[in-house]
Amino acid sequence: MRDASNFQPRLQVKIIRLGDRYIDLHSPQERARASPPAFRSFLSLIRDWEVSDADARVLMGRLTAEAFAALRAAPDTPVLDAAQLKRIASLLSIHRELSLLYGASVASEWVRLPNSHPMFCRVKPLNYMVIGGVQAMSNVLRLLAKRRMGSAATATDDGAPLSSPEPPAPPD
Numbered sequence: 001m002r003d004a005s006n007f008q009p010r011l012q013v014k015i016i017r018l019g020d021r022y023i024d025l026h027s028p029q030e031r032a033r034a035s036p037p038a039f040r041s042f043l044s045l046i047r048d049w050e051v052s053d054a055d056a057r058v059l060m061g062r063l064t065a066e067a068f069a070a071l072r073a074a075p076d077t078p079v080l081d082a083a084q085l086k087r088i089a090s091l092l093s094i095h096r097e098l099s100l101l102y103g104a105s106v107a108s109e110w111v112r113l114p115n116s117h118p119m120f121c122r123v124k125p126l127n128y129m130v131i132g133g134v135q136a137m138s139n140v141l142r143l144l145a146k147r148r149m150g151s152a153a154t155a156t157d158d159g160a161p162l163s164s165p166e167p168p169a170p171p172d
Contacts, residue, residue, distance in 0.1 A: 043072065
């Protein structure tokens, strides 16, 4: 039996890929260092994808208009929380996968184009991610990564969604 006085909880380290480096989300110093370039990249991405401010606020974690305006007014100063950095990392990874799969021009348009994959429940990929949040972003990223790796015949593409924010619509 372990002595309770010597018990030290194990810290969980949450590492994410953000651009070309990895950061520990639990480290305030790393979050402070990574936040400004991550937020600038996010602003560039939403411009490229032509995302409305309302949708951008939801993609960032349902920010208020005032909070988003404050971040946008000073993009070099924010310290984002771990959830916001994870969301930005997911969106940037989606864009990277799209660029590798289809090239830069299609990577900018793909999220706004109709998509017949059953995972999207008859909505455009951007709307799917706005509705479904982080889980939907993860699903899109996995789908694109599997397509890029050439395993399109996996369960992801057999008509079954990885995880859907809402039940699929009944067939016509």
